[in-house]
Amino acid sequence: MMRLDKFLATLGLGSRKEVKKLITSGQIQVNDVTVTKVNHGVDEDHDQVAYLGQELVYQAYYYVMLNKPDGLVSATEDKMHETVIDWVALDFDHVDLFPVGRLDIDTTGLLLLTNNGQLAHQLLSPKKHVAKTYQALVTGQVSEVDIAAFAAGIRLKDFTAQAAELEILDYDPDKDQSLTKVTIHEGKFHQVKRMFLARDHEVLHLHRVSMGPLDLDPDLDLGQYRELTAAECDLLRPYGLE
Incomplete structure (x- = not known):
């Protein structure tokens, strides 16, 4: 009641x-x-x-897909910067939304906002190994040796990353930059950036395109957001969506 x-x-x-x-x-x-x-x-x-x-019609839980733009903090509140919750407040001020995980302030792309704590826990649990895929623009020419190193697990200062999938999408010889796609199964602080740095590649831009079974809507421009469709909600039911 x-x-x-x-x-x-x-x-x-x-x-x-x-x-x-x-x-x-x-x-x-x-x-x-x-x-x-x-x-x-x-x-x-x-x-x-x-x-x-x-x-x-009463709606207990909300699920919002945001194509996060650069400059927003993945938090519910922040004294210094605008947050992703501030960004959607015009339409969802009546709901206590929070971001599922975080993207760095300069990282763009898919971010799920919800008020369903069980779903967030399942998607973020290290035991679930939920895949997160990014497009990464990096310095230098990424090679097959880099792909093998990612697959073997990059050793960093404080931990060894789990095996990750690295794919070369394009290389610009004039700028000496590579466009890649990388999929990780954990979410440590600055992980993708640190993994590339360990291979002497600096990440110039990072854009998340998927999290688990949820893909970023290609028709959603940077800064735009919408509630998940029924089909997208069905994809998340194994993770606790109600």
Whole structure:
């Protein structure tokens, strides 16, 4: 059971103060009966709640795909920088979203935002080895030797990375830069950048294109976001999506 005012605020119908006015003014119906008490109990799974005759469908969990632009911090709040939650607040201010994992402030691409802690735990659990794939623009010409080194596990100062898949997409001899695709199965701090540095390649730009079964929508421009489709949600059900 949930208080009616909280139910309406959760749906984004307004702030607690605003939805209380809707209730007390007789604009809300529960099971075809007008309710004017803000603390009226609502069974979100079975009761029918309507605003001016239009039924409201309760949504407990939200799943938002963001094509993260450069300059945003992957956090719920930050005193110095704009966060990914600030970025989507216009549409999702009524939901306590948080990012599933983090992308560096200068890294772009796929970032999932949700209020489902179980899903986030499953996707981030080291035991699950959820794959994360990036396009990386790096200095120098990446070689088959680099591919073999990634596959064997790059040894870093504080740990040895798990085997990773490295693919060469393009090489620009004029700029001496390689465009690559790399898939890792863990998520240590600055991991991809450190792995390339260990092979004498500096990462110039990093863009995440997938996480587990979820691919970044190619039609989603940098900075754009949307809720996951039903098909995308189905892909995440093995990880605790409800």
